[in-house]
Amino acid sequence: MSEEVVSxxxxxxxDQAAETMAAHDxxxxxxxxxxxxxxxxxxxxxxxxxxxQVIPESTTVSELATDDLVTIxxxxxxxxxxxxxxxxxxxxxxxxxxxxxxxxxxxxxxVLVLLGEELGDxxxxxxxxx
Numbered sequence: 001m002s003e004e005v006v007s008x009x010x011x012x013x014x015d016q017a018a019e020t021m022a023a024h025d026x027x028x029x030x031x032x033x034x035x036x037x038x039x040x041x042x043x044x045x046x047x048x049x050x051x052x053q054v055i056p057e058s059t060t061v062s063e064l065a066t067d068d069l070v071t072i073x074x075x076x077x078x079x080x081x082x083x084x085x086x087x088x089x090x091x092x093x094x095x096x097x098x099x100x101x102x103x104x105x106x107x108x109x110x111v112l113v114l115l116g117e118e119l120g121d122x123x124x125x126x127x128x129x130x
Contacts, residue, residue, distance in 0.1 A: 005094065005102040007032045008041065010062035014049065017041055017061050028092050030102055031065040037102050039065040040092070071096045074103065078114050081106060 007030040008020050017029060027043035041061055049064055050056070070088045072081055074095050084093060091108040 003104050005030055005105060007037065007102075008061055009033070010038065010060065010065065012061045014046060014054065014056040014059045014061065014064065018046060018056065021046070026105075028105055028107075029061075030069060030094060030105075031061055033062075037069050037094070039067055040069055040094075041065045042092070069094055069102075071100075071102070072106070078111055078118075082111050082115075085111070 006024045006026050010033045029041045030037050031039040070090050070093045072093045094102045095104045
């Protein structure tokens with residue numbers, strides 16, 4: 001799980017988005033308008049836009065970003081997170097606090113690592129009982 005939520009204004013250019021991703025070593029940005037989180041931009045969407053002959057200097061983040069941000073509560077268990085990702089067809093979700101403010105990003109990779117650790121614990125338990 002990424003503790004850092006990196007955001008970018010919807011009015012920023014795709015060039016600025018790529019620079020922000022590189023500077024923070026992330027592949028996911030929360031898109032904001034008037035200080036509110038309104039969507040997301042992924043490195044994949046950014047890369048695919050280049051094949052569509054988009055001009056990164058003059059195309060804004062809002063033209064490429066998703067319309068909404070898929071969020072979860074901080075205390076949601078891993079199976080419900082996985083179900084949410086599946087239903088919304090996303091690889092990343094943003095945890096929000098009680099005020100709806102983004103606090104962290106959870107990726108499908110994070111979920112897989114956690115599930116792998118849990119399965120390892122189950123294997124250890126089974127081995128101990130043999």
